[in-house]
Amino acid sequence: MTTMEMLTWVRGPGLAIAISILVLGVLVRLxxxxxxxxxxxxxxxxxxNSAKYGWRTVLTRFLPPLSATHVSPVVFLASYIFHxxxxxxxxxxxxxxTVIRELIGFGWPGLSSWFIDAVTLVTMISMxxxxxxxxxxxxxxxxxGFNDYFSWLVTILPVITGxxxxxxxxxxxxxxxxxxxxxxxxxxxxxxxxxxxxxFTFVFSRWYTGEAAGRKGVKI
Amino acid sequence: xxxxxxxxxxxxxxGVTRRGFLKYxxxxxxxxxLPASMVPRIAAALESAMRPSVIWLSFQECTGCTESLTRxxxxxxxxxxxxxxxxxxxxxxQAASGEAAEQARTQAMEKxxxxxxxxxxxxxxxxxxxxxxxxxxxxxxxxxxxxxKGAAAIVSIGTCASxxxxxxxxxxxxxxxxxxxxxxDKPIINVPxxxxxxxxxxxxxxxxLTFGKxxxxxxxxRPLSFYGExxxxxxxxxxxxxxxxxxxxxxxxxxxxxxxxxxxxxKGPTTHNACATTKWNQGTSFPIQSGHPCLGCSEPxxxxxxxxxxxxxxxxxxxxxxxxxxxAAGAAAGVALGLASRIKKxxxxxxxxxxxxxxxxx
Numbered sequence: 345m346t347t348m349e350m351l352t353w354v355r356g357p358g359l360a361i362a363i364s365i366l367v368l369g370v371l372v373r374l375x376x377x378x379x380x381x382x383x384x385x386x387x388x389x390x391x392x393n394s395a396k397y398g399w400r401t402v403l404t405r406f407l408p409p410l411s412a413t414h415v416s417p418v419v420f421l422a423s424y425i426f427h428x429x430x431x432x433x434x435x436x437x438x439x440x441x442t443v444i445r446e447l448i449g450f451g452w453p454g455l456s457s458w459f460i461d462a463v464t465l466v467t468m469i470s471m472x473x474x475x476x477x478x479x480x481x482x483x484x485x486x487x488x489g490f491n492d493y494f495s496w497l498v499t500i501l502p503v504i505t506g507x508x509x510x511x512x513x514x515x516x517x518x519x520x521x522x523x524x525x526x527x528x529x530x531x532x533x534x535x536x537x538x539x540x541x542x543x544f545t546f547v548f549s550r551w552y553t554g555e556a557a558g559r560k561g562v563k564i
Numbered sequence: 565x566x567x568x569x570x571x572x573x574x575x576x577x578x579g580v581t582r583r584g585f586l587k588y589x590x591x592x593x594x595x596x597x598l599p600a601s602m603v604p605r606i607a608a609a610l611e612s613a614m615r616p617s618v619i620w621l622s623f624q625e626c627t628g629c630t631e632s633l634t635r636x637x638x639x640x641x642x643x644x645x646x647x648x649x650x651x652x653x654x655x656x657x658q659a660a661s662g663e664a665a666e667q668a669r670t671q672a673m674e675k676x677x678x679x680x681x682x683x684x685x686x687x688x689x690x691x692x693x694x695x696x697x698x699x700x701x702x703x704x705x706x707x708x709x710x711x712x713k714g715a716a717a718i719v720s721i722g723t724c725a726s727x728x729x730x731x732x733x734x735x736x737x738x739x740x741x742x743x744x745x746x747x748x749d750k751p752i753i754n755v756p757x758x759x760x761x762x763x764x765x766x767x768x769x770x771x772x773l774t775f776g777k778x779x780x781x782x783x784x785x786r787p788l789s790f791y792g793e794x795x796x797x798x799x800x801x802x803x804x805x806x807x808x809x810x811x812x813x814x815x816x817x818x819x820x821x822x823x824x825x826x827x828x829x830x831k832g833p834t835t836h837n838a839c840a841t842t843k844w845n846q847g848t849s850f851p852i853q854s855g856h857p858c859l860g861c862s863e864p865x866x867x868x869x870x871x872x873x874x875x876x877x878x879x880x881x882x883x884x885x886x887x888x889x890x891x892a893a894g895a896a897a898g899v900a901l902g903l904a905s906r907i908k909k910x911x912x913x914x915x916x917x918x919x920x921x922x923x924x925x926x
Contacts, residue, residue, distance in 0.1 A: 346727070346784065346864040351834065355870070356881040363883060364890035371894030372901060379902025380909065438808060442827060442875035447883055456808035517794060518834050 347518045354525040362529035363447075369536025370544055377545070382552065390561030397563075401554025402547055422473040429467030433460055433503065457510075464507045471500045491539050498534045501527040571773075572611035585610075592770050595763065595842060596779070596789040609774035616773065617672050617680040619711055620654035623704040624697050624731045624740055625686025629722040630656050632759035652680070655699065666700045673714050681772065682715035682750075684708065684743050687724040687731045691739025708746060717751040717778055718743060721765060726754035726785070727864035734868050744785060751778045754785040756837075758861035763842050764790045784864065786836065795832035795858050798840035801825065814855070825852060829873040831860030 345353075391397070413420045434440055438454035445451030454460075475496055478484050505524035508514050515523065534540055542549075575585055589607040593600065622630070651657065652672035653665070660668055672680060686704075689696040694703035702710075712718060720743045723729040731740035744752050755765050768787055771779045779787040796802065804810070804824040811818035811825055824830070832840075835858050839850040852858055857873070860866040870880030 348834070348864045348866070348869065352865060352869045352880055355877070356879050356883075357886075359879050360881060360883045360886035363887050367887055368890045368894035368897070371891065372898040375895065375898025376901040376905060379899065380905040438810065438826070439875065439877040443877045443879065446874065446878035454808055457806045459808075512797075521834065 347516075347522060350522045351518060351525075354522055354529065358525070358529055362532040366532040366535055369533075370541070373536055373541060374544060374548075377548070385556070385559060389559045391558050394555050394559035397558025398551035398553075398555030401557075402550045404554075405546075405550045416477075419474060419477050422470040422477070425470040426467050426474065429463050429470065430499070430503070432463050433467065433506070436460065461507075461510060464503060464510075468500065468503055468507065471496070471503070475500075495534070495538045495540050498527070498531045498538075499540070502531055570612055592767055595767055595838075596771060596787075597792075598789075606770065606774045610770060616769075617650045617652050617676040618683055619652055619669055619672055619680055619715075620657075620683040620685070621704075621707060621711060622655055623684065623686030623688050623708070623725070624738065625722065625724050626730075627656055629685040629759045630654070633721075633762045633765060662700075669711065673711060677714040679716050680714065681769070682711055682718045683721055684718060684725045685721040687728045687740035687742060688746060689731070689738035689740050690746070691737075696738035705746065708743065712747045712750055715750055717753065717772065718747060719765070719768060720744065720752060720754045720756075720785075722760055723756040723758045723861055723864075723866070726756035729758065730867055732865070732867075752785055753778050753781065753787060756784075756786060756791075756862040756864075758859075758866075760862070761790075761838055761842055761844065764838055782836070784836075786862075790838040790842075791836040791862065793836065795835045795837055795840050795852070796830075799832055799852055800840070801852060819855060822855075825855075825857040827875050828857045829871060829875060830857035831863070831866070831869070831872075831876050832858040834876060835860040835863050835866075837862040 408420055408424065432455065435444070436455045437460045438457070441451045441454045475493075478488055478492065478496075502524060505520060505527050509517055509520035509524050512520075514520065531540075535543060572585070586603070586607055589610065590600070590603045593603050593606055598606075653669040655665060658665055658668065686697075688694070688704045688708055690705055694705035697704045699707060720726040724731060724740075725743050728736075728740050728742045728745075731738055732742075742754075744754070753768055755768055757764070764787070767790065768779060771787070771789075779789060782788050782791060784791075796805070799805075801822060801824050804822070805826055809818060809821075809823040810827040811823045812827060813819065814828065819825075819828075826832075830852065832852065839858070840852070843850045843853070859872050860869065860876075863869075868880070870876075870878060
C-alpha cells in the first residue's frame, strides 16, 4: 500500500469508521444517561424557575472560579490555555474547516496558518505542563489511573503529529499526514470510552449542578 | 538503428554550439541540485557518450507523455538531446510499421543486450492474461517481460507506467498495473506526471549517461532531484496560504489577486513534482500560475483521491452515508439501554425496605 493509498483510506473510510464509532458511542451514553434521569427532589422548591440557573451555570462555568485559582494556578492556567488552544486549532485552522464544511455542509472563515502554528506550540507546552503536574503532585499522582494518561495521550498525539506534519519534521509530509489523521481518528474513537466524554457531558452536568443549586435557593 | 556516433557529434550536426551545449549542462546540473564543479564532468560524459539505444514501449496510454516530450520544448536543447538518443523503437514515432517495426525492437535488443534503456509509458493490463492490450499480437505483459530482460535500466514515463495511472483507477477493469509491479530485477526510475515534465526525463537520461547509474530515488522510485519537494513547498502562492488568504471560487476577488487555491482543490501540499520550479513550456508557467489548482497527477492513485475541486482534506467518500446507520443504531441502543436501566431502577425502588426508627429500637 502506497502512502497515497493510505492517505486516501484514512481521509475516507477510516474517517467514516471513526466518526461512526464516535456518534454511536456518544449517543448510547448520552441517551442512557438522559432516559435514566435523576431521582425526583421531593422537597419544596425555593426557586420555581430553577432551570434558569441550570442554563446560567452551563455558561458561567466557562469562566475560571477566581476564588479558587490560587489553589493551583499553574494547572488552572495551563488547562485553560490548552482547552482554548485545542478549540482554535480544531475549529479555526483552514484545512480543518474544509473537512468540517464537507461533513456538515457549512463552514466559517479561518485564522492564518502562522497564528494557528503559534497556538499549537503553546497548546503543546501547556499540555506538557499538566502532565508534569499530574506526575509530580503526589496526591494527583495517587488519584490518577490509566484513563487519565490515555486521555492525555490521545489528545496530545494529533497536536504533535499535526505540528510535525506542518513543519515537515521526522517523516515526509504525506506520511506524517497519515499518522496525524490516524491519531485524530484514535481520539474520536476514544471519546465515548474515556473521560474525554466530558466534551459532551459537560453541558448536562453543569446544567444539573446549576439547577439543583438554584432549586435550593443557592445563587450560583 | 543506433550508429556509433557520440552525442557531441550529433549535437553539432543539429547546429548546437559548444557554448550552448555547456549552458545546457550547467542548467542540468543546477536542476539536479549538483554542484557547479560537476558541469565539466557532465559535459565530458555527454560528449563522449555513445548515443544510447532506447526502446520505448507504449502500453495502455493516451500518447500524452509522447506529446509532452516531443513537442512542448521543440526545438530546445532538451528535445535535441532527446532526439539524439538512438530511439530504436517507438511505435508512435518510428517510420517503420508492422513486421519491420517489431524487427527493429528485436534487433536493438540483440545488438545492445544489457545496455539499452527501456522507456515505458502506459500501464500494463494483467487481468485475463493481459488480453486487453496487445501489440503485433503480443500482450503488453509479454512484451514488457521480454524487452526488460536485456535492459540496463527501465524508465517508467508518466503516471500510468509508474503507478498504473488512469487505467488503474477504480474499478480497474483491465487489471492495470505499473512496470514496477511486474519487473523486480532491474533498476527502475519512475518519472510520473500526467504528462511528466519533458526536462525531467532528459535530466534523468543525462544523469544516467553521466554517472552510469540511476539517480537517487525516493520511496516511490522517483528521482529526488526533481520529486524531492512538494509543489506546495515551492509554490509562489505559499505566502497566501500561510496568511490564510484563499480564493473561494474561480472568479472571486481572491482568485483575481492570485491567492492560494487550496480551498478550490489544490493538491500541492501532497504532490511531489518540479512544476513549481522548472515550470512548463520553456519555463513559461505551470497550472497554479495560470489559476488552476494542482491535480496531484504525479502521485499514485491521484484519480481515486477525491474530487479535483474539493480541498485536499475533504473526505473523498460520502461520510454521512456511513455515519447515518451508526446514528440510527446509536439512538436505538441508547434508548433501549436507557429504558432497561429505568426498569431496573423501578424494580429496585419496589424492593426497597426503608429503615425506620422502629427498626433501630430493636
